[in-house]
Amino acid sequence: MELNFRSDNESPAAPEIMQALSQANEGTAWSYAEDDWSRALDRAFSELFEATTTVIPISTGTAANSIALACLTEPWNLVFCHRGAHVFNDEGGAPEFFGHGLRLMPLDGDDGKLRAGTLVDAVNGSEGHGVHSYAAGALTLTQSTEAGTVYRPDEIAALCAAAGDQGLSVHVDGARFGNAIATLGCAPGACTVDAGVRMMSFGASKNGCLAAEALLIFGDGALRERAERLRKRSGHLLSKMRYVSAQLLAYIDNGLWLRLAAGANAQARRFAEAIAQHPQARSEYSVEANEVFVRWTPAGFSALETAGMQFLRWPGDENLARFVFSHATRAEETAALCEALASVAPA
Structure with missing residues (x-):
């Protein structure tokens, strides 16, 4: 039997989401x-974030991220991001394509996080040649990070303050935002709109939905028309958008999104505990959401694969692998993974 810990993208839709889809499928609806x-999305998300929120439903995180960055910048702008960010490594140049020439500027930061001082130094270092240079335009952050760590509200606020001082708008790629908030236990607005975030890609597909994401605009919604026109022009305005929107409403109703994320996080913590007890394997980063990066030997990873465990060998580093836990990961699956780990003796 093979058990899949490769990615939460490979998990099924949650039953509550399938029920919402079934209900939305009754009769006709405007297109x-x-x-x-x-x-109903604007009101529902405004209540969730306790702030005026404009919602642009969309199908993919790549489109949400790219449209957001194109809304916040001009083609001659730099967008600062972490070197490990999804927008920089895994979106095939989509932000640059949507932004008609914007440039992503990757920055280093421990544990998958950026620091305010690093951002300020980078902005200052990018200036000096006037119209001959790209101009700093925006900052994009990932929450939870690509390392499986989580920004605290004060960290987001410090980055937003530094960005604001430099004239930058801030976007958050929240592909795993539910996992971050389930860990933090704070109101979702505390590390977004209250901290100074202007736009956010609110992920849902990784945490129980089916091709459903939300591009959020905080504040007066002045960017709505630009975002909607980019969505249409790029082919992401679905004629039957009700099937996306119905999922999003069900996802945030009565805290479903947090319950699903908390279950995934709990399984990740359980595996992290097993790693801590192993004589050789170790966690590469603090386990704060639903991703666990393990540093071990190629032989150890091969033994896990032989035992039927599926996970991602990290590109470019044979001693590193990523394990991802989803809302659908069962306790007995995690137990089997932990037992397989413990059974592999050190080389």
């Missing part, structure tokens, strides 16, 4: 996000 479900 192109003019349906009742889509019209």
Whole structure:
């Protein structure tokens, strides 16, 4: 029997989401996000974030991230990000494509996080040649990070303050935002709109939804038309948007998104505990969400694969692998992984 810890993208949709889809499938509804479900999104998310929030439902995280960055910048702008960020490594140049020439500027930071001082130094270092240079335009952060760590509200606020001082707008890639908030236990606005974030890609597909994401605009919604026109022009305005919007409403209803994320986080912590007890394997980063990076030997990883465990060997580092736990990961699956880990003797 093979057990899949490769990615939460490979998990099934949650039963509650499938039920919402079934209900949305009854009868006819207006098309192109003019349906009742889509019209209800602004109010529902404004209540969730306790701030005026404009919602652009969309199908993919890549489109949400890219449209957001194109909204916040001009083609001659730099967008600062962490060197490990998904927008920099895994979106095939989509932000640059949507932004008609914007440039992503990767920065270093321990544990997958950026620091305010690093950002300020980078902005200052990018200036000096006037119209001959790219101009600093935006900062994009990932929450939870690509290392499976979580920004605290004060860390986000410090970065937003530094960005604001430099004239930058801030976007958050929240592909695993639910996992971050389940760990922090704070209100979702505390590390977004209250901290100074302007736009956010609110992920749902990794945590129980089916091709459903939300691009959020905090504040007066002045960027709405630009975001909607980019969504249409790029082919992401679905005629039957009700099926995306119905999922998003069900996802945040009664805290479902946090319950699903908390379950995934709990399984990740359980595996992290098993790693801590192993004589050789160790966690590469603090385990704060649903991803666990393990540093071990190629032989050890091969033994786990032989035992039926599927995970991602990290590109470019044969001694590093990533294990991801989803809302659908069962306790007995994690137990089997922990037992397999313990059974492999040190080389």
